[in-house]
Amino acid sequence: MSMYPPLNVQVHTPRLSLLGASDERLERLLPTVRKGVVTEPPWPFDDPMSLYEDSPEREWGWLRGVWRGRGRVSESFWRLYFVVVVGGEPVGMQDLIGADFAAFGTVTTFSWLSPHVRGGGLGKEMRQAVLHLAFEGLGAREASSDAFRDNHASNRISQALGYVPNGVTWDTRRGEPAQIQQWRLTRER
Numbered sequence: 001m002s003m004y005p006p007l008n009v010q011v012h013t014p015r016l017s018l019l020g021a022s023d024e025r026l027e028r029l030l031p032t033v034r035k036g037v038v039t040e041p042p043w044p045f046d047d048p049m050s051l052y053e054d055s056p057e058r059e060w061g062w063l064r065g066v067w068r069g070r071g072r073v074s075e076s077f078w079r080l081y082f083v084v085v086v087g088g089e090p091v092g093m094q095d096l097i098g099a100d101f102a103a104f105g106t107v108t109t110f111s112w113l114s115p116h117v118r119g120g121g122l123g124k125e126m127r128q129a130v131l132h133l134a135f136e137g138l139g140a141r142e143a144s145s146d147a148f149r150d151n152h153a154s155n156r157i158s159q160a161l162g163y164v165p166n167g168v169t170w171d172t173r174r175g176e177p178a179q180i181q182q183w184r185l186t187r188e189r
Contacts, residue, residue, distance in 0.1 A: 006073070006080050011129045016122060018094050018129050021066060021081035029083055029090040032114045033062050042150040044112075046171040046180070051112070076100055084113065084126050091117045094126045096134055105141035107134045124157045131161065135187055143185045148178050158183040 002008055007020035019025055036058075037051045038044055045051060050061025069079045077099050084092040092113035101107065109130055113123055127145075134140040145163060147154035148171075163183035171180050 004070070006070070006078070009080060009082075009133070011082070011133050013125050013129050015086060015125055016129070017085045018082035018126060018133075019085055021070075021083050021093070025083040025085075025090060026063060026066060029093070030059055030063075032090070032092075033059050037112050037114070039115075042148065043173040044148060044151045044154065046148075046173055047175065049173075052174055075102055082130070084111075084122070086117065086122065091122070092126070094130050096130050098138075098140075101138075101140075105139065106144065107138075107140050107142075108144050118153070123153060124160060127157055127161060131185070141187050145183045145185075146180045147183075148173065149181050150178075155181055155183075158185075161185065162189045164189070 002020065002022060007022050009020050011018040033051070034055050036055075043052070050058055050065055052058075053061055066081055069081060072079070078097070078101070080096045082094045082096075083090045084094050093111060095110040097108045097110065099106070099108070109127060111123065111126060111130075113126075131143055134143055143163075144166065145154070145158050146169070147158070149155070149168075163185040166182040166184035169180050169182060170177055172178070
């Protein structure tokens with residue numbers, strides 16, 4: 001048990017576990033980050049994103065980002081960082097973010113998987129797991145997600161889980177503007 005309560009939160013499905021992103025778990029995930037989570041277009045992350053940097057800046061930027069986020073917990077903002085574990089091995093991250101959760105009951109998700117495990121349904125299953133935590137465990141009213149329009153895998157997951165389109169916006173990735181599809185999932189859906 002960690003003295004930092006968010007690290008004690010766990011969610012399990014038949015194939016995977018979402019485990020609080022302790023330093024030990026992050027260290028075990030470091031080789032995946034070092035190899036590169038994404039190495040060719042379409043670039044899935046908006047700027048700034050340490051996962052686009054060259055090694056070793058990539059690893060240090062990623063770790064600092066998680067540590068900074070863990071230290072930024074208050075009633076008005078929190079971010080639960082989970083390491084996705086399959087068969088005892090860390091294969092990615094799944095985050096659950098609450099901004100003004102007490103007032104609005106809304107959450108946002110963010111995730112990535114190691115390239116060698118993509119395409120087998122883990123992305124969908126880990127999103128289902130974190131949504132179960134949000135809706136059943138925390139009593140969320142609504143969840144949102146977004147992805148660049150050409151991030152077909154993420155957008156397909158949102159559609160498959162019952163999210164509905166909720167507009168578009170723009171952001172930059174690697175300095176270039178690109179359109180983002182926004183998604184919304186209510187507790188009732």
